[in-house]
Amino acid sequence: MPLYHDDDQAMLAETASQFMAEEGAIAKQLRHWRDRDCKDGFGHGLWKQFAEMGFTGMLVSEDDGGLGMGSYEAGIVLEEIGRNLTPSPFLASSVLAATALKHADNNARERWLPGLVSGDHVYTVAIDEGAKHRPETIKTRAEKSGNGFKLTGQKDFVLHGASSDMLVVAARTSGNDDDADGITLFAVPKDAANMSHDAVRLVDSSMATHTKFDGVELDGDAVIGEVDGGREILNAMLTAGRIGAAAEGVGVASGAMDMTVDYLKQRKQFGKLIGEFQALQHRAAHLYSEVEIARAVTMKAAQLLDGGSEKADLMASVAKAKVAKAAGLAVKEGVQMHGGIGMTDEYDIGLYMKRDRALQEFLGDMYYHAGRVADMSGY
Amino acid sequence: MPLYHDDDQAMLAETASQFMAEEGAIAKQLRHWRDRDCKDGFGHGLWKQFAEMGFTGMLVSEDDGGLGMGSYEAGIVLEEIGRNLTPSPFLASSVLAATALKHADNNARERWLPGLVSGDHVYTVAIDEGAKHRPETIKTRAEKSGNGFKLTGQKDFVLHGASSDMLVVAARTSGNDDDADGITLFAVPKDAANMSHDAVRLVDSSMATHTKFDGVELDGDAVIGEVDGGREILNAMLTAGRIGAAAEGVGVASGAMDMTVDYLKQRKQFGKLIGEFQALQHRAAHLYSEVEIARAVTMKAAQLLDGGSEKADLMASVAKAKVAKAAGLAVKEGVQMHGGIGMTDEYDIGLYMKRDRALQEFLGDMYYHAGRVADMSGY
Amino acid sequence: MSDHEAFRAEVREWLEANCPPEMRQPVKDEDDVYWGGRNATFKNDAQKAWFEACRDKGYTVAEWPEAYGGAGLTPAEGKILRQEMSRIGARPPLSSFGIWMLGPALLKFGTEGQKQKFLNEIARGEIRWCQGYSEPGSGSDLVSMQTFGEDKGDHWIVNGQKIWTSYADEADWIFCLVRTDKENKYQGITFMLFDMTSDGVSTKPIKLISGNSPFCETFMDDVKVPKSYGEDIPGYVGEINRGWDVAKYLLGHEREMISGAGGGDRTAAIGAAMKRMSGELDAVLRAELAMFDVDALAYSAMGEKFLDEMKAGKGHPAQPNMMKYVGTELNKTRHELMMAAGGSRALEWESEETRGGKPARNWLRTKANSIEGGTSEVMLNVISKRILDLPGA
Amino acid sequence: MSDHEAFRAEVREWLEANCPPEMRQPVKDEDDVYWGGRNATFKNDAQKAWFEACRDKGYTVAEWPEAYGGAGLTPAEGKILRQEMSRIGARPPLSSFGIWMLGPALLKFGTEGQKQKFLNEIARGEIRWCQGYSEPGSGSDLVSMQTFGEDKGDHWIVNGQKIWTSYADEADWIFCLVRTDKENKYQGITFMLFDMTSDGVSTKPIKLISGNSPFCETFMDDVKVPKSYGEDIPGYVGEINRGWDVAKYLLGHEREMISGAGGGDRTAAIGAAMKRMSGELDAVLRAELAMFDVDALAYSAMGEKFLDEMKAGKGHPAQPNMMKYVGTELNKTRHELMMAAGGSRALEWESEETRGGKPARNWLRTKANSIEGGTSEVMLNVISKRILDLPGA
CATH class of the missing domain: 1.10.540 (Butyryl-Coa Dehydrogenase, subunit A; domain 1)
Incomplete structure (x- = not known):
């Protein structure tokens, strides 16, 4: 498969680009909700529009009412989300939770998928424990209790946890903290007793929670996949999520870069457009190269995943790390080249820097993923 | 003590600068001996001149016939050596071996120091085992044998080992390979039986050996310091040697930078001096900053060592790593900015790149020393 | 003794x-x-x-x-x-900016009367000053500033806008660059002093990406600035139309101060603190911290050397530009790494645990380091020209 | 099927x-x-x-x-x-450079007679070609070249010097840029073809920092170049004084080729191989290798995308410049890391164990990657101008 959009994908890209630039624009969504101190961190109206566009269920199979598309297509939408800094539960709900629900039995799928596809519901995933992403270690425990389970522990960095109708929670049902086996995924509904959210606003104005499970009672239906067999589903979720986050990061990088290159063509100092200064030209050209490469590897990772390749996991880490490098460079150069006004809240370039930071951290930063590349390569 | 030369040091710097630019110049020494395929890798005549200048014994106490100067002063000479790529046994003999001999008893000092001070002898040290510098592990063993010892093992990267009248060898007299204790230093004369050198030319045209000890018999007099108590002397040697190598690296960096900045003022392309191109200006200015900082930290490390500070060890690693970064940048930018002719053997800039590479590796590269900084800082 | x-x-x-x-x-x-x-x-x-x-x-x-x-x-x-x-x-x-900025300018360029009045007020903490330099169209290219003072004999009528005037909303007086000759770029600026309560002066705080800030925009709308505040107390420093000399001196002084302070936080090694804060570090992050600490510790030695040389009148006079460039770039990297070590907790913007988002706000604030007081690009230009003597720089 | x-x-x-x-x-x-x-x-x-x-x-x-x-x-x-x-x-x-360089130029600009003769000779391996482009004073600024051909009616008399002519000492013929109009910089160059055994042609090998090399200096001293080698076989490609069009086309083609080959060695991850070679790696070096491997593997995906797009006629026509820039810079870094992992053994220049100093010589040779075929600086200029459309670039 060639590494560029086919006709359908090109059409999707155009649609998504237009939609997000209009409906998901910074002024209309990010600044709008932020300036109103919105406790969701995103607009439910836009989420409904996502559903109308078919985005919400794009990874859901056609049998389950979705579009049955792949990670590559989700990446197309996510890149536009990134470019416009559009706040939405798309990554958590439509990529991460949807990937987990693919592995659920019919009952669970019937219970949860229609709400996702219709845009009535918002889901999220609870993976991290502590401030850094280390899914190899899972301490949250689910103990057998009657016909079901009792969940105890704490999850951090749960994206819009307090606004979610259901959380996919990775918990340990057997073994020790660091074991690969013994993990089970649960679909925990928002009204579960003994679950509490400490919601915090993050630097990019999104909301996340520290979520506490203090003996949350779950029945057997809550299990996604097999008991003790959740690691594989978790890994599938992580790979899809990382590639999705990378795709969004490519959009953030591109958006920041385009805005900066435009500025270089407008701002004058010393009687010249600052874009005429060769030192800035070379830095911009280097940045362009990095962003192009980040996009390529993200597309490649998505293609591998969609093709069922074993290499998808490695390439997902490469993509996540490379995008972190490129997008980090894009926002840093963006603010620096904008000079003083780049530091003001009035200009958008700083918003790209904030979003990039949160996205870098989500599902593992470049250091984590570079280390993973080394581990997987055997050194 | 302020971090600049006092009057005596300034005078030494001027003397060393003039001497090395005249007598130690690239055409007169490095190219001269290289093009004649000299098996020593340096000129004994120049070494005699070093002695006449007092350089050979500058770290040797006045009681032992030297100048009783410190690491700071040795650094002044080494920076000029680096700037002119002057091949000599100064670092191995007058810094490393001399530092070890300070810890030797009177007999040994009387035996070895006069030859060093007079320039008649050349010494070296044998520390590394394997291709990377890892002095924490020492496998070469010296076993008790009669009144003396029998030395067995192999040392690598022994600078001009085959041209040396004596080698200071770090060997294990007790304990396991990785133990801190149980190391003893020996002064092994060149005519020792069962010692063999596999001499190789290195990229910078210097000579080094893989030296094999196949049951080398040594009498008790060969011990420098205490039996099993050599680690401390070894560490003292390493610290002095690393600071010395850093100082030489500062010279290499400065020499390469100056040559490059000069070239920027001469070469024309597109109807302009290439030094007028802002992208090159900024890179040159960045390089200047890095070289200045590398010099500062090297001076600081030397001052700390001369002042007997506990921080000298840490700062030696900082200096070695920082100089490696700065000098590596200087030679890379140097060759690139010279363009095609920078790749030719006819121009000197490539010689700086070669010398830098060898120097980077000697006594630990930037990765080793950065790791050491982390270890020593407790993370 | x-x-x-x-x-x-x-x-x-x-x-x-x-x-x-x-x-x-x-x-x-x-x-x-x-x-x-x-x-x-x-x-x-x-x-x-x-x-x-x-x-x-x-x-x-x-x-x-x-x-x-x-x-x-x-x-x-x-x-x-x-x-x-x-x-x-x-x-x-x-x-106070009186101590750091105006004081040194008056000590060098002021009249005896100005020194008696203004320096004593500053030393005694009686008058708080702010600085009117940058304008929206004049950042790195400061001398292109347009705020204009029309000569009315014994006073000027000043109109224009300044930006990045720190604490303008709390300051009592301002020292302010005003164009007094439109024909003459460098020799057409006057370094004026006036009261912030003068009619026509208004300020508006600037919100930064890191949150609220001491910076303001300052608007001057027909502000009357007297040419004299009493005997031997001109309403400007140095000569009329020669304010750029004073401004340049102060910019140099500012860079020296920034570089002199060059020690402090930004030169500290951080690896050990990050481990104390976050526990065991990812191996690659640890390595990045180690490489950073090498740079930071080396820079702190440079800071010491720089100060020693400055005190002794040695060292290149343009060296503060180098110190400012490297110090600010290092500090930005430092906070990038602190954010990485802090993980998702460090992303919090308002939480108690982060004392209102300190890590993230501090991180964002450092991004201005390489812009304010002369951008890194300007520093590199100056090094090229004044230290390396490169052509056309 | x-x-x-x-x-x-x-x-x-x-x-x-x-x-x-x-x-x-x-x-x-x-x-x-x-x-x-x-x-x-x-x-x-x-x-x-x-x-x-x-x-x-x-x-x-x-x-x-x-x-x-x-x-x-x-x-x-x-x-x-x-x-x-x-x-x-x-x-x-x-x-052969006939296949890679002259062939494509003839296919685009040659006469039927030239194609019949020269392409067949190339395809059958009968004639080996070399390329005369750069001169000592004309590197990145190639068009400033001075080798001059004086018009003598049915031939030119060519004088001048070329540099970086690979295998000039083994080649049979040369395709060579020669100035034929001194008044006209771009439209005063002719793309000539002549036999290396012609009187007045001499070559001298260039020794590189990595050792012996295929590169030569080529001197032309009153070399007679015919305007025709037979019917419909001009002694130049394209038109007289329009050789720059051919040269530009070939430079673009060369960059495409370099970037197209962009896969291969330079995009390979190296960490695992370094561990196999050197055993346990220092922790910080391992981290640097990991960060490099991320770049290398990402670039290999870019290489695939680039080739796919090129085949399909998609992608920006100036993209080969980006590929060349990144690929060569990566390859240099790759060899730096290989030298670090190889340690003192990799420093050896002539030893058997290193097959005559291969690691060090290869490392040094890579330094030319970002110079030959257009420097990294020129690549960045082109990206600025043709892709980012920056002013005055």
Whole structure:
């Protein structure tokens, strides 16, 4: 498969680009909700529009009412989300939770998928424990209790946890903290007793929670996949999520870069457009190269995943790390080249820097993923 | 003590600068001996001149016939050596071996120091085992044998080992390979039986050996310091040697930078001096900053060592790593900015790149020393 | 005992007696800093006592002459005082742009009358100053500024807009670059002094990406600036139309100060602190921290060398540009790594655990380091030209 | 079975029958590469057999028309052939600047007579070409070249000096940029073709920092270059004084080729190989390798995307400049890290263990990557101008 959009994908890209630039624009969504101190961190109206566009269920199979598309297509939408800094539960709900629900039995799928596809519901995933992403270690425990389970522990960095109708929670049902086996995924509904959210606003104005499970009672239906067999589903979720986050990061990088290159063509100092200064030209050209490469590897990772390749996991880490490098460079150069006004809240370039930071951290930063590349390569 | 030369040091710097630019110049020494395929890798005549200048014994106490100067002063000479790529046994003999001999008893000092001070002898040290510098592990063993010892093992990267009248060898007299204790230093004369050198030319045209000890018999007099108590002397040697190598690296960096900045003022392309191109200006200015900082930290490390500070060890690693970064940048930018002719053997800039590479590796590269900084800082 | 040792003993004793324990704590919050001025209030008695003791001893501006409110210390003595204050962690008794910026300009360019009036007011914390330099169209290219003062004989009528005037909303007076000759770019600027309560002056705070800030926009709408405030007290520093000389001197001084402060936080190694904060570090992050610490520790040696050379009148006069460039770039990297080590917790923007998002806000704030006081690009231009002597730079 | 599948099967069968096992080994030494030419000799029978089989089949230049010695394959068929050769590790049967450089120029700009003569000679390995572009004073600024051809009616008398002419000492003919109008910078250059045995041509090998090299200086001292070699066979390509168009086309083609090859070694991850070679790696070096491998693997995806887009006529036409820039910079870093992992052993310059200093010589040789074929600086200029559309670039 060639590494560029086919006709359908090109059409999707155009649609998504237009939609997000209009409906998901910074002024209309990010600044709008932020300036109103919105406790969701995103607009439910836009989420409904996502559903109308078919985005919400794009990874859901056609049998389950979705579009049955792949990670590559989700990446197309996510890149536009990134470019416009559009706040939405798309990554958590439509990529991460949807990937987990693919592995659920019919009952669970019937219970949860229609709400996702219709845009009535918002889901999220609870993976991290502590401030850094280390899914190899899972301490949250689910103990057998009657016909079901009792969940105890704490999850951090749960994206819009307090606004979610259901959380996919990775918990340990057997073994020790660091074991690969013994993990089970649960679909925990928002009204579960003994679950509490400490919601915090993050630097990019999104909301996340520290979520506490203090003996949350779950029945057997809550299990996604097999008991003790959740690691594989978790890994599938992580790979899809990382590639999705990378795709969004490519959009953030591109958006920041385009805005900066435009500025270089407008701002004058010393009687010249600052874009005429060769030192800035070379830095911009280097940045362009990095962003192009980040996009390529993200597309490649998505293609591998969609093709069922074993290499998808490695390439997902490469993509996540490379995008972190490129997008980090894009926002840093963006603010620096904008000079003083780049530091003001009035200009958008700083918003790209904030979003990039949160996205870098989500599902593992470049250091984590570079280390993973080394581990997987055997050194 | 302020971090600049006092009057005596300034005078030494001027003397060393003039001497090395005249007598130690690239055409007169490095190219001269290289093009004649000299098996020593340096000129004994120049070494005699070093002695006449007092350089050979500058770290040797006045009681032992030297100048009783410190690491700071040795650094002044080494920076000029680096700037002119002057091949000599100064670092191995007058810094490393001399530092070890300070810890030797009177007999040994009387035996070895006069030859060093007079320039008649050349010494070296044998520390590394394997291709990377890892002095924490020492496998070469010296076993008790009669009144003396029998030395067995192999040392690598022994600078001009085959041209040396004596080698200071770090060997294990007790304990396991990785133990801190149980190391003893020996002064092994060149005519020792069962010692063999596999001499190789290195990229910078210097000579080094893989030296094999196949049951080398040594009498008790060969011990420098205490039996099993050599680690401390070894560490003292390493610290002095690393600071010395850093100082030489500062010279290499400065020499390469100056040559490059000069070239920027001469070469024309597109109807302009290439030094007028802002992208090159900024890179040159960045390089200047890095070289200045590398010099500062090297001076600081030397001052700390001369002042007997506990921080000298840490700062030696900082200096070695920082100089490696700065000098590596200087030679890379140097060759690139010279363009095609920078790749030719006819121009000197490539010689700086070669010398830098060898120097980077000697006594630990930037990765080793950065790791050491982390270890020593407790993370 | 040398004179210096005697002086050190004397300083120690004085500090022991006069610096309250509360004033030996690190500055934590904005109101731990005392800025003086007409509307100043003290946070607590300790702050007041410490300020007044220093003021009376001349220690708010220790190296200024006694006639202008200082203690007339020699540079060597000044260094000893700073060392001793640093040893006990004493806070600065008074912070102000009067001390850092206007004072040095007046000491060099001011009339005796200006020094008597303004320096004493500054030293005693009576008048708080702000600085009117940048304009929206004039950042790195400062000399292109357009705020204009029309000559009306004994006064000017000033119109225009300044930006990045720190604490303009709390300052009493402003020192301000005003164009007084439109035909002459460099020799058409006057360095004016005027009261912020003058008619026609208004300010508007600037919100930064890191949150609220001390920066303001300052608007001047037909502001009347007298040419004289009394005998030998001109309403401008230096000569009319020669304000750029004063401004350039101050910019150099500012860079020196930034680089001189070049030590401090931004040069500290951080790896160990990150491990204490976050526990075991990812291996690659640890390596990045180690490579950073090498740079930071090396830069701190450079800071020491730079200060030593500056004191001794050695070193290249353009070196502060290098120090500013490297120091600010390092500090940005430092905060990038701190954010990485802090993980998702460090992303929090308002939480109690992060004291209102300190890690993230501090990180964002550092991004201005390489913009304010001369961008990194300008620093590199200056190094190219003045140190490396590259053509056409 | 689609046509392509049929073609693939056919190619497989042909390769099986015609590519000797010895020719399926990686190229190790210089004489494993067959360059053709008047004085060519074969290293062994296998090399000869493989070359002749390909020559007779048109596979030395498979996508060229059959009339010019090729096999007339479509691009899709050409790709299949390359894939199948790559699958069995088959060596190129014939390497030459005629194939890579002059051929494409003639295909685009040549007369029918030139194509008939020169392309067939190239395809059959009869004539080995070298390239005369750079001059000592004209590197990045190639168009400033000064080698001059004086018009003598039916011929030129050429004087001047070229540099970086690869294998000039072994080549039979040269394609050479010669100034034919001193008044006209861009439209005063002619792309000439002449025999290296002509009177007045001499060459001198260039020794590089990595050791001996294929590069030469080439001197032209009153060399007579005919304007015609027969009917419809001009002694120059394109028009007189319009050689810059041909040169520019070829430079673009060269960058495309470099970027197209952009895969290969320089994009490979190296961490695992370094560990196999050196044992346990220092922690910080391991981290640096990991960060590099991220870049290398990402670039290899970019290489794939670039080739796919190029084949499909998508992608920005200036993209080869980006590929060349990043690929060469990465390759330099790669060898820096390989030297670090290799330690003191990798420093050896002549030892048997290093096969005559391969690691160090290869490392040094990579430093030219970002100079030859357009410097990184020129690549960045082109990206600024042609892709980012920055002003004055």
